[in-house]
Amino acid sequence: MNSIEIRGLKYSYGKDDNILKGIDMSVPKGSIFGLLGKNGAGKTTTLRLVLGLIKKQKGDIQILGKSIDKSRIEILQNVGSLIEAPSFYAHLSAIENLKILQLVYGCADSRIGEVLNLVGLANTGKKKVGQFSLGMKQRLSIAIALLHNPELLILDEPTNGLDPNGIVEMRELLKKLNEENGVTIVISSHLLAEIEKIITHLAIIDHGEVVFQGKYSELKNLKQKNATVIIETEDAGRTSEIIKGLGFSEVKEVAGAIQLEGADKKEVAAINKQLVSSGIDVYQLKFLEDDLESIFINLTKNN
Amino acid sequence: MKFINSLRSEILKIKGSSLLWLSIFGTLLIPIALTIRNIAIGNHLNLEAARHGGWMQEYVRVAEPFVAFILPVGAILICSLIAQVEYRNNNWKQVHTTPQSYTRIFCAKYTVLFLLTGLVFLLLLLGVFILGALPTLILDGSFPHEGFPIEALSKELLKSFIAMLPIIGIQYLVSLRYANFLVSIGVGLALFVGTILVVQYKYSFVSPFSYPFFYINGNMPDLDHRMYKYAFAYFLLLTIVNFILYISKRQKG
Numbered sequence: 142m143n144s145i146e147i148r149g150l151k152y153s154y155g156k157d158d159n160i161l162k163g164i165d166m167s168v169p170k171g172s173i174f175g176l177l178g179k180n181g182a183g184k185t186t187t188l189r190l191v192l193g194l195i196k197k198q199k200g201d202i203q204i205l206g207k208s209i210d211k212s213r214i215e216i217l218q219n220v221g222s223l224i225e226a227p228s229f230y231a232h233l234s235a236i237e238n239l240k241i242l243q244l245v246y247g248c249a250d251s252r253i254g255e256v257l258n259l260v261g262l263a264n265t266g267k268k269k270v271g272q273f274s275l276g277m278k279q280r281l282s283i284a285i286a287l288l289h290n291p292e293l294l295i296l297d298e299p300t301n302g303l304d305p306n307g308i309v310e311m312r313e314l315l316k317k318l319n320e321e322n323g324v325t326i327v328i329s330s331h332l333l334a335e336i337e338k339i340i341t342h343l344a345i346i347d348h349g350e351v352v353f354q355g356k357y358s359e360l361k362n363l364k365q366k367n368a369t370v371i372i373e374t375e376d377a378g379r380t381s382e383i384i385k386g387l388g389f390s391e392v393k394e395v396a397g398a399i400q401l402e403g404a405d406k407k408e409v410a411a412i413n414k415q416l417v418s419s420g421i422d423v424y425q426l427k428f429l430e431d432d433l434e435s436i437f438i439n440l441t442k443n444n
Numbered sequence: 445m446k447f448i449n450s451l452r453s454e455i456l457k458i459k460g461s462s463l464l465w466l467s468i469f470g471t472l473l474i475p476i477a478l479t480i481r482n483i484a485i486g487n488h489l490n491l492e493a494a495r496h497g498g499w500m501q502e503y504v505r506v507a508e509p510f511v512a513f514i515l516p517v518g519a520i521l522i523c524s525l526i527a528q529v530e531y532r533n534n535n536w537k538q539v540h541t542t543p544q545s546y547t548r549i550f551c552a553k554y555t556v557l558f559l560l561t562g563l564v565f566l567l568l569l570l571g572v573f574i575l576g577a578l579p580t581l582i583l584d585g586s587f588p589h590e591g592f593p594i595e596a597l598s599k600e601l602l603k604s605f606i607a608m609l610p611i612i613g614i615q616y617l618v619s620l621r622y623a624n625f626l627v628s629i630g631v632g633l634a635l636f637v638g639t640i641l642v643v644q645y646k647y648s649f650v651s652p653f654s655y656p657f658f659y660i661n662g663n664m665p666d667l668d669h670r671m672y673k674y675a676f677a678y679f680l681l682l683t684i685v686n687f688i689l690y691i692s693k694r695q696k697g
Contacts, residue, residue, distance in 0.1 A: 226534060
């Protein structure tokens with residue numbers, strides 16, 4: 142079952158400003174789903190539409206098995222969110238901010254202390270939120286999103302403003318919520334490196350279209366297929382000819398070495414065998430880019 | 445119960461904000477100033493005067509400048525601040541992702557506005573009492589406990605409250621519609637000043653800010669007794685328009 146099901150979602154802010162061009166997206170229940178894309182790709186618009194913050198123009202959105210058009214209140218009772226910058230009442234304390242929402246959600250009073258403990262803000266006392274650091278405000282926003290024990294958590298760039306320690310803590314917190322409480326988490330980011338350590342599934346969105354969607358492991362396989370390999374031999378010229386002879390077209394000579402694109406591990410092993418059997422000494426075979434950034438760039442570039 | 449909880453959360457939002465202090469200070473300013481003046485010049489409400497309409501005279505002295513000037517400006521500020529509580533830190537998106545209907549959100553905020561207005565009128569009643577009682581207590585050593593016309597004063601306060609409704613209606617509409625604080629303040633002040641200039645004109649009832657002046661003058665050009673019906677109908681119309689604009693807003697945060 143999917144926690145979020147989006148079909149044919151289109152949205153434009155003006156006549157010539159089609160921000161979403163027909164998004165199809167499924168967020169599996171119990172997953173940590175990364176929504177990736179450059180700034181302006183359409184991530185925040187998608188999430189705002191999912192939460193009903195902007196009026197849908199075309200397409201269908203189902204959340205927790207219900208339509209956002211018909212069951213908005215019922216859905217929001219089970220969804221926690223943080224969209225863009227943190228929202229809070231600066232003239233009130235963290236406890237008072239949470240109390241405002243506790244009244245609306247109708248959850249137990251004790252949840253206020255629990256979520257403050259969870260995000261490390263239990264000792265802020267009567268300090269006004271306006272005096273909090275950006276990181277503290279971000280953590281308070283997470284506490285607000287978690288207050289009513291939501292089934293689904295939607296976080297738009299939640300690590301903005303956090304220091305490296307804060308980012309690590311946030312990751313651990315989200316992992317824990319997902320593993321221990323089964324919370325489905327949708328987390329958007331424009332930085333792949335920030336979320337690749339926790340996501341199980343992902344969608345890459347570019348210019349209002351989904352250019353990849355699936356399990357994180359599938360993207361990793363795709364990454365291997367698209368990886369760049371550096372091959373250093375005693376004779377770059379002959380090496381290039383042999384590799385091209387094997388059917389690879391993306392072969393370049395760079396600083397006396399060969400740069401090959403689009404070969405997976407098995408194909409590289411076959412190239413190595415061929416070079417050795419042709420009497421060429423192979424000094425080095427190396428895969429470049431061990432993160433997802435290159436595949437991300439390739440996918441969005443092709444689009 | 446759900447509405448009560450929404451209302452409690454809205455009340456909590458204004459806790460410690462300038463709204464409450466603005467209401468208290470703005471309302472008690474004139475009664476306290478007049479009380480100090482009365483003590484200084486030895487003017488006080490003796491028992492005889494208290495029995496024979498003296499309290500109402502004290503009310504008129506407070507109500508005229510208060511209803512004509514302080515209340516409209518106060519309404520402009522209070523309506524703007526109620527909306528700014530959400531606009532200031534982009535809180536509308538938080539409010540609109542809570543499990544509340546738009547009607548509930550709209551009505552809870554409106555109710556807070558009326559609770560504050562109710563507080564203002566209660567404080568005004570207290571102010572009139574202080575103005576009558578305190579100088580007498582200090583200067584005479586007695587308390588003009590007789591003749592405090594609570595019923596007549598309540599009736600007057602209700603009339604001035606109805607006269608205020610169109611201002612609340614228009615200002616709440618503008619404040620919800622525009623995120624910029626200066627727009628709602630600017631529109632309010634422009635209408636207020638404009639109304640002062642045309643209040644004697646036959647069609648001045650078109651301005652929501654004209655009704656407090658009609659209340660002070662005791663009538664409305666050519667319409668007289670229908671003034672309160674007009675004020676209430678105007679308020680209802682503005683509220684309905686405001687509600688439709690609010691629920692049909694394309695972007696809710």
